[in-house]
Amino acid sequence: MYVRALDVTDFRSWSAAELPLVPGPCVLVGANGQGKTNLVEALGYVATLSSHRVATDAPLIRAGAERAVVRCAVVSEDRELRIELEITAGRSNRARLNGAPVPRPREILGALRVVQFAPEDLAIVRGDPGERRRFLDELVVARSPRMAGVRSDLDRILRQRAALLKSAGPARRNAGSLPTLDVWDAQLAATGAALTVARLAALRTLRPHAGAAYAALAPTGGELALGYSSSLSAALPELAAPDADPDEAALESALLAELGRVRTQELDRGVNLVGPQRDDLELSLRGLPLRGYASHGEGWSAALALRLATFELLRDEHPSGSDPVLVLDDVFAELDSARRDHLALVASKAEQAVVTAAVAADVPEQLQGAQYEIAGGTVRRVR
Amino acid sequence: MYEGAVQDLIDELGRLPGVGPKSAQRIAFHLLAAESADVERLASTLVRVKNEVKFCSVCGNVAQADVCRICSDARRDPSVICVVEEPKDVVAVERTREFRGRYHVLGGAISPIDGVGPDDLRIRELLARLRDGTVTELILATDPNLEGEATATYLARLVGPLGIAVTRLASGLPVGGDLEYADEVTLGRAFSGRRRIDAMS
Ligand SMILES: Nc1ncnc2c1ncn2[C@@H]1O[C@H](COP(=O)(O)OP(=O)(O)O)[C@@H](O)[C@H]1O
Ligand SMILES: [Mg+2]
Ligand SMILES: [Zn+2]
Numbered sequence: 312m313y314v315r316a317l318d319v320t321d322f323r324s325w326s327a328a329e330l331p332l333v334p335g336p337c338v339l340v341g342a343n344g345q346g347k348t349n350l351v352e353a354l355g356y357v358a359t360l361s362s363h364r365v366a367t368d369a370p371l372i373r374a375g376a377e378r379a380v381v382r383c384a385v386v387s388e389d390r391e392l393r394i395e396l397e398i399t400a401g402r403s404n405r406a407r408l409n410g411a412p413v414p415r416p417r418e419i420l421g422a423l424r425v426v427q428f429a430p431e432d433l434a435i436v437r438g439d440p441g442e443r444r445r446f447l448d449e450l451v452v453a454r455s456p457r458m459a460g461v462r463s464d465l466d467r468i469l470r471q472r473a474a475l476l477k478s479a480g481p482a483r484r485n486a487g488s489l490p491t492l493d494v495w496d497a498q499l500a501a502t503g504a505a506l507t508v509a510r511l512a513a514l515r516t517l518r519p520h521a522g523a524a525y526a527a528l529a530p531t532g533g534e535l536a537l538g539y540s541s542s543l544s545a546a547l548p549e550l551a552a553p554d555a556d557p558d559e560a561a562l563e564s565a566l567l568a569e570l571g572r573v574r575t576q577e578l579d580r581g582v583n584l585v586g587p588q589r590d591d592l593e594l595s596l597r598g599l600p601l602r603g604y605a606s607h608g609e610g611w612s613a614a615l616a617l618r619l620a621t622f623e624l625l626r627d628e629h630p631s632g633s634d635p636v637l638v639l640d641d642v643f644a645e646l647d648s649a650r651r652d653h654l655a656l657v658a659s660k661a662e663q664a665v666v667t668a669a670v671a672a673d674v675p676e677q678l679q680g681a682q683y684e685i686a687g688g689t690v691r692r693v694r
Numbered sequence: 695m696y697e698g699a700v701q702d703l704i705d706e707l708g709r710l711p712g713v714g715p716k717s718a719q720r721i722a723f724h725l726l727a728a729e730s731a732d733v734e735r736l737a738s739t740l741v742r743v744k745n746e747v748k749f750c751s752v753c754g755n756v757a758q759a760d761v762c763r764i765c766s767d768a769r770r771d772p773s774v775i776c777v778v779e780e781p782k783d784v785v786a787v788e789r790t791r792e793f794r795g796r797y798h799v800l801g802g803a804i805s806p807i808d809g810v811g812p813d814d815l816r817i818r819e820l821l822a823r824l825r826d827g828t829v830t831e832l833i834l835a836t837d838p839n840l841e842g843e844a845t846a847t848y849l850a851r852l853v854g855p856l857g858i859a860v861t862r863l864a865s866g867l868p869v870g871g872d873l874e875y876a877d878e879v880t881l882g883r884a885f886s887g888r889r890r891i892d893a894m895s
Binding site: 402464467468470472474478491493494495497498 | 852
């Protein structure tokens with residue numbers, strides 16, 4: 312697929328911008344702070360309904376404006392789809408597909424598929440487990456948009472449960488709140504099992520792609536290993552196996568049993584102690600975890616390998632083989648020549664690659680296609 | 695900020711559900727420009743609704759008398775009770791014309807975030823209605839979202855041991871939504887396709 316046009320109104324620094332795009336490489340060139348990342352962030356937002364830079368919507372709306380609008384025309388298998396998203400801080404967003412409102416924005420997920428690589432991705436390797444869960448869950452949702460609902464249900468169940476655990480705490484396990492806790496336990500177990508199964512399935516499919524991508528980026532650097540560490544590992548040792556494929560019902564009962572086991576502790580501390588919100592994607596090289604051990608170069612290679620693997624996986628799995636849009640935000644200046652060349656090779660073969668750089672010279676030869684100058688609040692196609 | 699009464703009105707309107715600051719301002723100036731008679735009618739309706747409307751002592755629905763029209767209608771089947779969250783849900787179910795039993799309005803759903811637990815809902819009143827054996831089926835028509843599901847599961851577990859058939863509306867309702875937003879056909883279909891829930895699940 313490719314994006315034929317991206318228009319934004321009051322998004323980030325842009326009061327209005329129209330960016331017509333073409334298949335193949337599209338390079339956005341402009342000095343720092345001119346709004347290049349803001350434009351690709353808008354694409355990412357349409358694809359995932361979240362930003363890779365911020366957790367809330369407020370910063371996405373231009374300072375002083377009330378709402379931001381992102382419009383995007385996507386061509387996939389010769390059909391054009393118009394997606395429109397209205398972002399209002401503190402309220403639910405609104406979305407339209409081909410002009411018709413959809414009941415909830417989540418329904419546009421899957422209409423535009425984007426794989427983005429940006430300097431922030433180093434956090435997947437070096438950051439908290441939350442960064443890796445986010446990476447994995449993004450993949451889960453990209454493979455199956457329906458899972459976005461499961462994810463948001465899980466978040467809400469955890470918040471409800473935390474509120475109940477906190478209020479039951481002062482009453483010292485007051486008997487009255489226990490039957491309601493049972494109900495939330497059941498919901499957490501069912502939802503948590505569904506998400507865990509989907510994560511493990513995504514991981515099984517990702518693993519060979521990630522191994523191959525890492526080997527191509529760092530041929531002598533050893534093998535990149537991906538593991539899943541679960542708060543259930545003690546109760547369900549089979550989860551630790553690299554190709555773990557547990558039965559969802561078994562996982563649900565294990566979660567439920569574990570919730571029973573830690574209940575007193577949860578009530579004492581007033582927090583959720585078990586569930587996929589505490590799991591981690593373990594990345595290691597030569598038996599050492601990347602976090603805390605990897606060199607700067609290894610970190611970049613691993614982060615890039617994970618993104619390229621995601622790209623290959625989503626292309627492979629799509630029924631008609633249509634590519635996701637590849638977005639490379641300000642990354643070429645950071646990479647050494649071997650990694651640069653490999654990334655350029657992959658990107659040059661993508662159906663569409665949107666690349667940003669401060670100067671055109673940062674962008675490898677193979678990607679010198681359409682070029683846009685981003686300066687002074689305007690977009691101009693220069694090649 | 696406006697002066698005195700205008701700002702007070704905007705503030706009051708802004709406290710209403712679904713009314714943001716912009717809309718509050720729009721409504722306030724609409725009222726300012728309206729005919730006095732129209733505004734007086736609105737004001738007196740507001741006062742009347744608070745003074746005259748009661749909640750049915752049996753089912754908790756809004757009523758003009760101590761007992762609502764549905765509860766006092768002898769033609770309605772007393773052996774089936776449909777449990778809903780809010781009075782507006784009674785209206786939604788009535789619109790489908792699929793249901794000839796009685797209602798029980800809980801007054802919300804279990805939601806620890808909002809500080810709402812079972813004791814804050816009309817659950818004790820529901821259990822009292824089930825005691826004499828008249829009721830043989832309980833239809834749980836709480837909203838198709840997490841809190842509605844949690845409330846339904848809680849009730850099913852509570853009532854199951856009493857030997858009363860407990861059913862839940864069939865799926866097909868827009869998940870995560872509000873019962874009142876389901877159209878009549880969908881809601882009607884969900885009613886006729888309701889399924890029994892196992893008290894232990
Ligand atoms: N909500 C917002 N309102 C106005 N300006 C914003 C907003 N968010 C970010 N900006 C501005 O956008 C600029 C950064 O744009 P960015 O796209 O990151 O630049 P680059 O071209 O270097 O990628 C900064 O000057 C920042 O102040
Ligand atoms: Mg940037
Ligand atoms: Zn009544």
